[in-house]
Amino acid sequence: MTEAWRPGDDDERSRRGARASVKVRVPAKINLRLAVGPLRPDGYHEINTVYHAIALYDELTARRADTLILTMDGEGTGELALDDSNLVLRAARALAAHARVPAHARLHLRKQIPLAGGLAGGSADAAAALVACDELWGIGLSRDELAGLAAGLGSDVPFLLHGGTALGTGRGEAVSPVLARPTTWHWVVAVADGGLSTPQVYAELDRLRAVGAAPAPVGPADDLLAALRQRDPHVLAGALGNDLQPAAVSLRPALTRVLETGVAAGALAGLVSGSGPTCVFLAADGADAQTVADALTDAGVCRTVHLVHGAVAGARLV
Ligand code: ATP
Numbered sequence: 001m002t003e004a005w006r007p008g009d010d011d012e013r014s015r016r017g018a019r020a021s022v023k024v025r026v027p028a029k030i031n032l033r034l035a036v037g038p039l040r041p042d043g044y045h046e047i048n049t050v051y052h053a054i055a056l057y058d059e060l061t062a063r064r065a066d067t068l069i070l071t072m073d074g075e076g077t078g079e080l081a082l083d084d085s086n087l088v089l090r091a092a093r094a095l096a097a098h099a100r101v102p103a104h105a106r107l108h109l110r111k112q113i114p115l116a117g118g119l120a121g122g123s124a125d126a127a128a129a130l131v132a133c134d135e136l137w138g139i140g141l142s143r144d145e146l147a148g149l150a151a152g153l154g155s156d157v158p159f160l161l162h163g164g165t166a167l168g169t170g171r172g173e174a175v176s177p178v179l180a181r182p183t184t185w186h187w188v189v190a191v192a193d194g195g196l197s198t199p200q201v202y203a204e205l206d207r208l209r210a211v212g213a214a215p216a217p218v219g220p221a222d223d224l225l226a227a228l229r230q231r232d233p234h235v236l237a238g239a240l241g242n243d244l245q246p247a248a249v250s251l252r253p254a255l256t257r258v259l260e261t262g263v264a265a266g267a268l269a270g271l272v273s274g275s276g277p278t279c280v281f282l283a284a285d286g287a288d289a290q291t292v293a294d295a296l297t298d299a300g301v302c303r304t305v306h307l308v309h310g311a312v313a314g315a316r317l318v
Contacts, residue, residue, distance in 0.1 A: 026128040026315040028119035036243040044171040053163040060128040065106035074111035091129035116195025118274035127160035127315040163314025190302040192277035201275035204247035237268035248276030265295030
């Protein structure tokens with residue numbers, strides 16, 4: 001049976017089908033609260049987190065081609081494999097298989113998000129690839145369908161489609177938006193030299209807990225959600241927390257000095273982002289953020305410093 005034609009269908013198809021090139025911008029994430037529960041039988045830890053998308057972006061350009069190819073520039077160039085292990089290509093292939101279209105595209109990744117930094121750059125790139133290829137190939141999946149594919153690619157990928165500030169449960173893939181009036185928060189991001197492997201950081205947390213050397217878990221995020229609603233950075237600062245921080249610091253003791261330097265320079269709080277080693281600092285305003293960034297640079301305790309705001313949208317066409 002032929003589907004009925006509806007006014008606008010042809011326009012919609014030609015608009016979608018006509019794209020020769022699309023560009024998607026995707027943010028990094030930090031975790032305002034990351035509570036890590038016990039190890040599950042499937043090898044993942046149950047987590048309860050509040051994700052927050054910050055204005056530090058990767059950009060993915062997708063062009064029509066008759067093969068699938070990925071190139072890149074920026075952070076991680078020469079280090080990050082551009083073969084089928086790359087999350088960009090895994091996402092493109094997953095979408096093509098789902099939609100039964102050939103996985104043909106020339107993709108270029110411009111990376112600002114550091115590798116293995118605890119900012120979910122790989123997951124961000126997967127989210128960008130889903131949005132870009134969906135548009136390039138004229139598929140038109142709904143946000144829910146894209147989120148389903150995203151969850152199969154990695155725990156943080158659904159959030160990177162979504163953006164903003166959101167609660168993540170399960171292994172982080174179940175995302176629900178945090179209801180708070182939009183607020184601009186000022187962050188300083190201190191990027192370390194070299195990354196930390198996420199599985200190693202979780203394993204270190206398990207080890208610290210087994211020997212009774214881990215601090216009390218940060219617990220559910222109720223006070224953090226209340227703090228977001230108050231829209232006061234001093235209140236939010238007191239509610240930030242990350243169970244992975246002691247593990248990241250145990251593997252990389254130099255992070256203590258980074259955290260101390262930022263707080264001594266006037267940050268309201270400093271914490272390790274996700275599995276680290278990136279540290280993030282909450283500032284009262286843009287001027288204080290600049291002071292903190294300058295102090296971190298002058299002390300030479302990190303490789304790069306970014307001044308950013310949050311929350312921002314997830315993977316979007318630009
Ligand atoms: P997470 O906190 O989500 O575990 P992270 O921010 O610590 O991640 P990522 O930069 O996301 O670290 O990458 C972790 C690993 O994923 C990298 O070391 C790399 O081997 C792999 N990877 C695959 N594709 C990508 C990509 N496009 N960008 C970054 N890493 C990728």
